[in-house]
Amino acid sequence: MGIIVKKFGGSSVANVDRIKAVAKIIANTKDQGHQCVVVVSAMGDHTDELLDLAHQISANPSSRELDMLLTTGEQVSISLLAMTLQEMGHRAISLTGWQAGIETEDVHGKARITNINTERIFKELDHDQVVIVAGFQGVFANQExxxxxxxxxxxxxxxxxxxxxxxxxxxxxxxxxxxxxxxRAVKNAKKLDEVSYDEMLELANLGAVVLHPRSVENAKHHGVKLVVRSSFVDTPGTEIKEEKSMENVHVVTGVAYDMDVTRIQVVDLENKIDALADLFTTLANESINVDMIVTSDYEKDRINVSFSISDQDIHATLKVLERKFGEQAKVSHDHHLAKVSIVGAGMISNPGVAAKMFKILSDAGITIHMVTTSEIKVSCLVPKIQAKEAVQALHDAFELGKE
Amino acid sequence: MGIIVKKFGGSSVANVDRIKAVAKIIANTKDQGHQCVVVVSAMGDHTDELLDLAHQISANPSSRELDMLLTTGEQVSISLLAMTLQEMGHRAISLTGWQAGIETEDVHGKARITNINTERIFKELDHDQVVIVAGFQGVFANQExxxxxxxxxxxxxxxxxxxxxxxxxxxxxxxxxxxxxxxRAVKNAKKLDEVSYDEMLELANLGAVVLHPRSVENAKHHGVKLVVRSSFVDTPGTEIKEEKSMENVHVVTGVAYDMDVTRIQVVDLENKIDALADLFTTLANESINVDMIVTSDYEKDRINVSFSISDQDIHATLKVLERKFGEQAKVSHDHHLAKVSIVGAGMISNPGVAAKMFKILSDAGITIHMVTTSEIKVSCLVPKIQAKEAVQALHDAFELGKE
Structure with a gap:
């Protein structure tokens, strides 16, 4: 019997009754002889409540202090879950990110994990403990x-x-x-029994909001077998694995959308050879994630660049661009757009899928403002108010609701 | 200009407006050129709310997990205070107990500080930061x-x-x-300009609830000059210092009371030479604080012991005694009592102060259930329902309300 890692999100531990239900799920797995490591998020809306407190103080609180504040959310839920398991007669211990040895980069707000020092967790597992780890957090240099x-x-x-x-x-x-x-958007949406890592990666990146994309990337990279399932009802869920081990490969597996999109346009930028590298390196250095990118050079010494970012990064992005270019380029932004995407591992061997998507959208009277494609997805920026209509039209036309 | 340490309790940081008021007090001190280290408690009733969550799960949550839970309270308030000072244009950084190098014993719920590794704090002060430290918490072995x-x-x-x-x-x-x-109990209670460490120690130990006794002990031991003052109004407060540097020494400086008293009686204990040492060592090993102790040996091979503890330790104390003695002694407890005390550095050279206290109480129809005395205080256990009446009678009779 090996180690099973279980992760419970905020809605799964939203209150004491939910925490007790989660403890029962864990206890069942433990009783089957497995070693359990459990990762939990903050309770329900707790993180948003803490954010609200911070924003009563500052429109732009320092990310270091915000990390200090927000990490208390998970610390509350891990301790309550450990108490619940103990009350049920199980051995359990909660660990914060730093106690669990989760080491990260020296970045606040969106650090990457650089290493996990597993010594403490293995020690606790050896003592027959259910180890409950605070999600979402880590430590830099044993100090921050x-x-x-x-x-x-x-x-x-x-x-x-x-x-x-x-x-x-x-x-x-x-x-x-x-x-x-x-x-929530499309009534006849169908649960998938299995998807490939790549499909899930595109679905997660594109707003299907079930799994964080970085986690899918890491799972694929390390060959971790993932299962997404409900903490409310006991059903099998969806397995996420290598495409080659799947029974069916669909041309289009799913339709995703993302309302959290701001398009930035930089017009009349001087066309130096390193202009793009320079621009996007600057943004990357500020930890701003850029999603879609489109460029065009309408004069030989000037270029236009459009790219999309997350709404939360608008302020930081505009500040960076202002500092970088000042009067040397015109910068504008538009947050009335949304991204709608089709994803499918079989798309790569089926030409004309993108064309079919554009036809479906134009038949529905929806203007496409930007397009990007990859082997297994096509994404379009459309007006935010028409996004759900676009998703429904695509879901129907590709017959995804059918058994 | 040296270092000033300021501590703000829960009511001083109960909400965002109060935190802003506290930040102004700190900023004023900083503007005068001092280096500031600030210790804060959890916001208002936050600790009680967290305790309530824990008690929804377990009547006796593990103290290790309770520490994990409760320490989030101060982590919230330090981050919010740091954000507030930053928003006002000041440099500020928050530090948890472990980040601030506050090392403690390996005890949960009531650990003592064993060492403070000041390296980090001095580094931050050198960077002109206001250093905001989470009160009430520390770390054991860099891990717990x-x-x-x-x-x-x-x-x-x-x-x-x-x-x-x-x-x-x-x-x-x-x-x-x-x-x-x-x-709150006596209308004509008068603010003192100065008290000695020893008086404050007795007052704090005896329920005057302004200062935690351990902090007074430590201040006396290290010669730290203490000032107790209001975070709501800008008045001088009370200085706490060595008796020899005070202008006036009163026979009775103040009257204190403590409602949080449970009397434990152990009757028919076998009178071995190490019986008392054995009993109280066992309690100390469980970190149970014993306050008043009275013993009597009514037969030569049997003794009775009465002692008082804090209400919160009843459960632990009875468990320890049950395990220790089983059928070998009769144990009973009474939580209908309160402790009323008079304190004064001048008492030592004035005989008859205790006698006067007993007379005042008996004139008021109040029965005394237990007495202990020291050089500068006399304490009596009286019925809880008569405690405030006793305080008023003593305050009047010793003329403490007069200018």
């Missing part, structure tokens, strides 16, 4: 508390599963698995 | 989060002032200083 960014508990779970050589990493959530599209 | 017990933020502040060789340690609270008795 860092966070992995929102949704970072998934990343914690997968990184722990890899470091501990766990048999499986189960991501418990408030939905029953991965769907062909967001079931 | 511990707490100093309720009221422990005072202890943190004094220990820091001693370790940093601060000029002064200012304890900000919701009252204007130390009073002749509790102003």
């Amino acid at each position: 508390i860092t966070t992995l960014g929102r949704g970072g508990s998934d990343t914690s779970a997968v990184a722990l599963a890899a470091a501990l050589h766990a048999d499986i990493c189960e991501i418990y959530t408030d939905v029953e698995g991965v769907y062909t599209t967001d079931p | 989060i511990t707490t100093l017990g309720r009221g422990g933020s005072d202890t943190s502040a004094v220990a820091l002032a001693a370790a940093l060789h601060a000029d002064i340690c200012e304890i900000y609270t919701d009252v204007e200083g130390v009073y002749t008795t509790d102003p």
Whole structure:
């Protein structure tokens, strides 16, 4: 019997009753003879409540102090879950990120895990403890508390599963698995039994919001077997694995959308050979994630660049661009757009899928403002107010709701 | 200009507006050129809310997990205070107990500070930071989060002032200083300009609830100059210093009371030579604080022992005694009592003060159940329902309300 890592999100531990339900799930696995390492997020809306407190003080609180504040959320939930398991007669111990040896970069707000020192966790497992680790957090140089960014508990779970050589990493959530599209937006969205890492990666990146993309990347890289399942009902969930081990490969597996998109346009930039490298390196140095990128050179010494970022990075991005270019380029931003994408591992061998997507959208009277493609996805920026309409049209036209 | 340590209790940082007021007090001191180290407690009732969550899960949550839970309270308030000072344009950094180098014993719930590794704090002060330290918490062996017990933020502040060789340690609270008795219980209670460490120690031990006794002990031991003052109004407060530097020495300086008293009686204990040492060592090993002790040997091979403890230790105490003695002694407890005390550095040279106290209480129809005395105090256990009446009678008879 090996190690099982289980991750429970905020809605799964939203109150004391939910925590007791989660403790029962863990106790069942423990009773079957497995060693359990459990990663939990903050309770329900707790993180948002803490953010709200911070924003009563400052529109732009320092990310170091924000990490100090937000990491208390998980510290509360791990201690309560440990108490609950103890009350049920099980051995359990909670560990913060630094206690669990989760080491990260020296970045606040969105640090990456650089190493996990597993000594303490293995010691506790040897003492027959259920080890409950605070998700979303780590430590830099044994001294500074860092966070992995929102949704970072998934990343914690997968990184722990890899470091501990766990048999499986189960991501418990408030939905029953991965769907062909967001079931809140489209009624006949269908649960998938299995998806490939690559499909999941695109789905997660594209707003299917079930799994954090970094966690899927890491799972793929380390060959960690992932299962997304419900903490509310006992159903099998969706397995995420290598494409070659899957029974069916669909041309289009799912439709994803992302409302959290701001398009930045930089017009009349001087066309030096390193202009793009320079621009995006500057943004990367500020830890700003850029998603879609489109460029055009309409005069030989000037170029235009459009790219998309997360809404939360608008302020930082505009500040960086202002400092960098001042009067040398015109910068504008538009946050009335959303990204709609189709994803499917079989797309690579089926030409014309992108064309079909554009046709479906134009038939629905939806203007496409930007396009990017990869082997297994096509993404379009469309007006935010038409995004859900676009998702429904694509889901219907590609017949994803059918058995 | 030297280092000033300031400590703000929960009511001083109960909400964002209060935190802003506290930040202004700190900024004023900083603007005068001092280096500031600030210790804060959890916001308002936050600790009680966390305790309530724990008690929804277990009547007796493990003290290790309780420490994990409760220490989040101060971590929230330090980060918010740091953000507030930063928003006002000041350099500020928050540090948890472990980051601030506050090392403790390996005990949960009521650890003592064993050492403060001041390296990090001095480094931050050198960078012109206001250093904001989470009170009430520390770390054992760089690994386990511990707490100093309720009221422990005072202890943190004094220990820091001693370790940093601060000029002064200012304890900000919701009252204007130390009073002749509790102003909530007695209308004409008078604020004292100065009291001696010893008087304060007795007053604090005896329920005057302004300062935690351990902090006064430490301040006396290390010669830290303490000031108790209000975070709401800008008045001088009460200085706590060596008796020899005080202008006036009163026979009776104040009247204190403590409602948090449980009397334990152990009857028919076998009178071995090490019986008392054995009993109280066992209690000490469980970190149970015993206050008053009275013994009598009514037969030569049997003794009775009465002692008082804090209400919160009833469960632990009865468990220890049950395990220790089983059928060999009769154990009973009574939590309907309160302790009323008179304190004064001048008492030592004035005979008959205890006799006067007993007369005042008996004239008021109040039965005395237990008495202990020291050089500068006399304490009596009286019925809890008559405690405030006793305080008023003593305060009047010793003329403490007069100018």
